[in-house]
Amino acid sequence: MVEYLIFLTISTSIFALFGLGLNLQWGFTGLINFGHVAFMTLGAYTTVLLSLKGVPLLLSAIIGAVVAALLGLAIGFSTLRLREDYLAIVTIGVGELIRLVVNNQDLPVGNEWKPGAFGVQSYPIPLATLVPNIFIKLLLIGVLTLLAGITLWQLWRWIRVSKVSNIANSHKKVGGNQEFISRLVIGVLLAVLTVAVYISGAIALYNYNPTAGLMLMSLIVLAFVFWRLEILVRSPWGRILKAIREDEEIPKALGKNVFWYKLQSLMLGGAIAGIAGAFIAWQLSAIYPNNFEPQETFNAWIIVILGGSGNNLGTVLGAIIYFIYYEGTRNLDKIIPLDSDRLSALRIMIIGLILMVLMIWRPQGILGKKEELTLGK
Structure with a gap:
């Protein structure tokens, strides 16, 4: 029971981090990102491949976050001056493009090159050898x-x-x-x-269980990121992001460089997702391209919408509720006689129904502020 709760805590922390990155982009800035998993993929693979080359784990994770931020820079420069729907289309394509490249490209694992479809295993994990x-x-x-x-x-x-x-x-x-x-x-x-x-x-x-050490690390990072984001979104910088979300013509009229603020939000949200990618690689102990399918992006959207977009505590709450639901329905086949594929589809249908009801009953999410998202109208 203790090990299972630790596993759930790590998973929830990782997706809370992942969701916080998306919440910064969408909840606070209004950027529609349907390829958020791309940042996680780059963070995970960069961290793992660098650590196999002997780079310290902490430095590897930081570099992975920087690489994910650079992806946000590339996407932003190509799309943010266009209409919002271009960003949504490009991010979907980039997310799948990176996964397919990783799947079909040979990767430098140790002193040899291996097909990406075989995944990467046997890489260093934080605190695993600590006695x-x-x-x-x-x-x-x-x-x-x-x-x-x-x-x-x-x-x-x-x-x-x-x-x-x-x-x-x-x-x-x-x-x-x-x-x-x-x-x-x-x-x-x-x-x-x-x-x-x-x-x-x-x-x-x-x-001492190494997974407990990883759990402590993930909670420390989540607490730090949450704390810094709370400070940022309450600062003048955060207020400009909210103004861009509501009507970007207003900050433009006030002389603000809207493009630059959007780019910062996209890069910072991508870096946070890159850190989440490092943690998911450490939790899984072996990563494969199929670990980073588009469904992961929409899991993050579920978390943000459920908890309340534009609210960091709501995103953390959404991650907790999501994993309670996800694990609570894992053994639903004991009640409803279905095979694994149909059971998986049923679980997605149920959470979709929950979101539909939530959108009718409380469209701003559990902790979202309706008056803030509509400027009090």
């Missing part, structure tokens, strides 16, 4: 404790802000109460999940 003493174990558990403590404190602040706002806007009692109750329920559920992950992680770190 920690009791001091290192306690240090790792201390870092996990700090992360859990910060998470619980931030959740408490998030709920408290809603309560204070509810009191201040008591003349709007019904709407305020609904927001406070929803925040309270979501906050309590996230707090329970945080405690469960903390207990499982502390046990696995004390008995």
